[in-house]
Amino acid sequence: MLEVTGLKKVYEGKSRTVEAVRDLTFTLDTGELVCLVGPSGCGKTTLLKCMSGLLEPTSGSVRLQGKEVDGPPPGMAIVFQEYGRSLFPWMSVRENVELPLKQKKVPSARRKQLVDESIAAVGLADSHSAYPWQLSGGMQQRVAIARAIAYEPQVLLMDEPFAAVDAQTRADLEDLIRSLWKQFQVTTLFVTHDIDEAVYLGQRVLILSKSPTVIRQDLAIDLPDERDQLHTRSSARFAELRAQVYSQIHRPREEQDAPVAAVAPAVAGQP
Numbered sequence: 372m373l374e375v376t377g378l379k380k381v382y383e384g385k386s387r388t389v390e391a392v393r394d395l396t397f398t399l400d401t402g403e404l405v406c407l408v409g410p411s412g413c414g415k416t417t418l419l420k421c422m423s424g425l426l427e428p429t430s431g432s433v434r435l436q437g438k439e440v441d442g443p444p445p446g447m448a449i450v451f452q453e454y455g456r457s458l459f460p461w462m463s464v465r466e467n468v469e470l471p472l473k474q475k476k477v478p479s480a481r482r483k484q485l486v487d488e489s490i491a492a493v494g495l496a497d498s499h500s501a502y503p504w505q506l507s508g509g510m511q512q513r514v515a516i517a518r519a520i521a522y523e524p525q526v527l528l529m530d531e532p533f534a535a536v537d538a539q540t541r542a543d544l545e546d547l548i549r550s551l552w553k554q555f556q557v558t559t560l561f562v563t564h565d566i567d568e569a570v571y572l573g574q575r576v577l578i579l580s581k582s583p584t585v586i587r588q589d590l591a592i593d594l595p596d597e598r599d600q601l602h603t604r605s606s607a608r609f610a611e612l613r614a615q616v617y618s619q620i621h622r623p624r625e626e627q628d629a630p631v632a633a634v635a636p637a638v639a640g641q642p
């Protein structure tokens with residue numbers, strides 16, 4: 372449903388040229404939850420901007436349901452890291468969630484239903500009329516997630532959405548993402564630099580190299596579908612997968628010319 376083919380992005384400046392992304396090819400199938408993990412500065416944000424039509428790639432292409440992305444596609448929603456800047460402070464929670472639906476010209480009764488449903492799904496049913504500045508960071512990020520889900524996107528892109536919240540809130544939000552994904556079955560690409568988070572959340576993890584970026588490995592996560600912070604993270608299989616991702620990211624540069632092909636799980640995972 373989403374195909375990235377030979378994507379390359381070079382930033383040409385007056386004084387310097389940066390090859391941020393060298394060659395990325397991967398696909399997302401309908402309904403998948405895929406994590407993309409890579410070191411800081413490896414071009415994750417650049418990739419998302421190209422995927423969402425905000426930035427033109429130097430070469431290669433992005434296709435959503437067979438159609439080339441050459442501007443922000445109507446079926447895509449993005450949740451950014453900086454929730455503080457993505458919500459309008461003068462609008463209530465409800466108005467923030469409703470705004471894109473008005474722009475999409477969703478009829479008023481359906482709008483109300485989508486807003487109610489998505490605010491309840493992120494656990495903020497009591498905070499409809501609050502303003503973003505009256506909410507904690509984690510609650511603000513829940514609003515941003517509700518807004519994305521209410522939009523009923525074909526694809527949801529998330530750019531390090533939990534990087535700015537504390538560890539406990541982050542764990543809660545990770546579980547929220549898994550439960551929303553099951554409830555709404557939105558195809559999701561979740562970008563993070565946190566290896567544990569990628570393994571905990573994803574059905575697959577795409578591991579990126581350091582810049583100039585290529586895909587080191589497309590790793591199937593064969594953990595049980597029911598995951599929880601305590602048991603999943605302390606399982607032996609989780610530790611093995613985490614070690615595998617870590618070693619790929621930290622592979623010496625001279626070895627990085629030989630990417631590892633997609634790896635199928637060797638054994639069914641045990642909790």
Ligand SMILES: Nc1ncnc2c1ncn2[C@@H]1O[C@H](COP(=O)(O)OP(=O)(O)OP(=O)(O)O)[C@@H](O)[C@H]1O
Nearest residue numbers: 382389391410411412413414415416417418564582
């Ligand atoms: N507008 C720009 N002009 C020039 N270079 C840029 C621009 N945006 C990003 N870069 C460079 O491209 C490379 C990749 O940056 P990008 O922000 O995409 O990485 P990232 O993986 O998202 O980083 P982080 O994890 O730290 O947020 C970096 O070397 C960065 O300096």
